[in-house]
Amino acid sequence: QQQVKQSPQSLIVQKGGIPIINCAYENTAFDYFPWYQQFPGKGPALLIAIRPDVSEKKEGRFTISFNKSAKQFSLHIMDSQPGDSATYFCAASASFEGAQKLVFGQGTRLTINP
Amino acid sequence: IAGITQAPTSQILAAGRRMTLRCTQDMRHNAMYWYRQDLGLGLRLIHYSNTAGTTGKGEVPDGYSVSRANTDDFPLTLASAVPSQTSVYFCASRQGPSNSPLHFGNGTRLTVT
Numbered sequence: 549q550q551q552v553k554q555s556p557q558s559l560i561v562q563k564g565g566i567p568i569i570n571c572a573y574e575n576t577a578f579d580y581f582p583w584y585q586q587f588p589g590k591g592p593a594l595l596i597a598i599r600p601d602v603s604e605k606k607e608g609r610f611t612i613s614f615n616k617s618a619k620q621f622s623l624h625i626m627d628s629q630p631g632d633s634a635t636y637f638c639a640a641s642a643s644f645e646g647a648q649k650l651v652f653g654q655g656t657r658l659t660i661n662p
Numbered sequence: 663i664a665g666i667t668q669a670p671t672s673q674i675l676a677a678g679r680r681m682t683l684r685c686t687q688d689m690r691h692n693a694m695y696w697y698r699q700d701l702g703l704g705l706r707l708i709h710y711s712n713t714a715g716t717t718g719k720g721e722v723p724d725g726y727s728v729s730r731a732n733t734d735d736f737p738l739t740l741a742s743a744v745p746s747q748t749s750v751y752f753c754a755s756r757q758g759p760s761n762s763p764l765h766f767g768n769g770t771r772l773t774v775t
Contacts, residue, residue: 554704557702579761580761582763582764584764589768589769590768590769591666591752591754591766591767591768591769592705592752592764592766593766594763594764597761597763599761637704637705641761647710647712647718648693648712649707649710649720650695650707650764651707651721652697652704652705652706653704654702654703654704655702655704655705
């Protein structure tokens with residue numbers, strides 16, 4: 549119930565295309581859904597986040613779509629660039645056993661070809 | 663530059679040896695975390711600490727221990743390393759509630775032979 553399932557595992561898109569990464573969760577206790585971006589040799593860094601009372605959030609070229617009833621959320625990257633090539637992780641946060649915990653998806657390795 | 667420092671950057675360790683991964687943050691964050699990253703499995707929580715003096719178990723705590731003697735330091739110890747502990751280990755911290763950003767170090771790549 550604490551799992552977050554992410555797909556696809558890898559994705560290759562041409563420059564200018566719109567990659568979409570999907571995540572699904574089971575536990576309705578999750579109340580915060582961030583996306584992290586990770587470049588090779590670096591730790592993940594927060595990219596964008598959404599709360600379940602909002603269906604969409606946009607920051608620059610990055611958009612999160614959230615479907616509370618389906619318990620699914622996705623990341624869309626508009627006008628993708630080679631510099632967006634990275635590994636992306638979705639995550640979900642809630643209080644478990646008295647502590648705030650962040651559960652990550654399995655990650656998506658995104659490649660944007662020039 | 664404020665942030666999280668992890669050491670060593672990488673390490674090759676013989677099975678059965680003891681190893682401590684170091685993590686120091688200078689942001690005065692209350693909560694700190696240790697994750698391991700494995701291909702296809704994402705980031706899995708090993709141990710966490712909500713504040714100095716307290717620790718808790720995450721999703722995959724077996725074979726690992728932590729301590730939190732002060733706010734800044736959160737070392738992770740492998741008492742007797744096994745090959746399945748070969749992974750990239752990330753330390754992270756955050757201030758405040760669950761909707762505050764998690765700050766990560768650059769990781770320690772550990773190979774247990």
